[in-house]
Amino acid sequence: MLATNIANSVGSLSPPNVVNVVAATGPAIVQDTTPASNTVYVTQTASFTAAFSGGVPMYLQWQQSPNGVSSWISVTGQVTGATGTNLNITPTVAGTNYYRLYASNAVGTASSTAAQLIVLPAPALPPPGTVQVAGDLIANLEPSDLTPGVTSWRNETTNANSVGNFTALGGGALNLLTLAFNYTYVNVLNVAGAGNNAVASALLTPSEINGGQPVSMEVWVNATGFGNQDTPLSYGVGGGSGAPSEERSLGYGTAGYGGFTADYGSADLGWSTTSVGWHYLVATYDGNAVILYQDGAANGSSSSPGALLTVQSYINVGSANGGTAPVGGANPMIGSIAAARIMSGVLSAAQVQSNYVAGVFGTVPTSLLPAPNLGSSYSGGVLTLSWPRGTLVSATSLSGPWTPVVGATSPYQVTPTLGAHMVFYRVRVP
16 A cells, blocks of 8 residues: 655645555466366267456456367357356267366466366167057157258158148248257257247148047157246147137146146146256047156146047147137247157057157158158259158169168268269168
């Protein structure tokens, strides 16, 4: 502290001016990088933390190096989760890198100790399981049909009571997102709490799942938050507290009356998912009782709904029909949807558990599936072929012989050569 006393022939200033001088300090580690090392599989998230003290303003930057000694580059602003004192990184390729937090201010610089991150290749996964079906398969939406730019979600069923393909309520291309799931990636319908991002069927529900008829409803969701009412799958018409049970809405939320219907009736079970992230949700109704399942296990039931009065409507994925008309977009879910199914029979507890184990990529028996589409596009001299399932085969004549294209996975690219022989392609399913 410095004190000054200023005086002249007239007098002096009192009290004296006081100036406090604080010494500036450079960055100093408060918490070194934690943990010191981490090992994850691709698509899994690794987290690191470090902290510094010192004079402000202080600039913090997370850095990456292939060896932990040199060639440090910034990942702040390039990696989602690299903010302030925390780093959350989700690697997409296997390998080893090192991470540290670099700090600087007007006085100096400092770095935390480098932490090692080992990223292992994805473990071998079993092939997708076979989905159990009860009754007629009315709607069957699979993630393999969600390719960038598509304007409809194909309904993979040959059943005569199919409700057709599903298109976005807001029109245009579907709002898609790619998410990690079990060490791999899956394309999903990204509803994100916006009704226009939800999709609806082209045709109305058949009589076999209207009125008081039985039904099973399944959906794979990735919840990123919870609203008052979140509706991943529904049909019928929503109403108020005095309305009859005209809607079958598989939903959840913070309001406390989710479950099977948004009509506040006896089928409301006060059910909600337990956490954000991936969940497999099921509701079954046998004409009298409702059973709810979450992640393969029973999560609630009601034996008192009795006969419902579900009216004919379009099926909505990602939202509900609101008011007194079958118009979707109400109560959109916060998050995304990878797969959804509606069938006219009642799944047993064992079948629900089996479908959960089959996973998000599980498929129904091929006898229930239509022939797969072989899509194609040509740009810049490259032909790109895409298909939802099956094996790509080729031949130099329409009469064959047809042989599998070795190593071909969707999408598959071919560069045609001028003057070469003609090649035909198609998809073969078991």
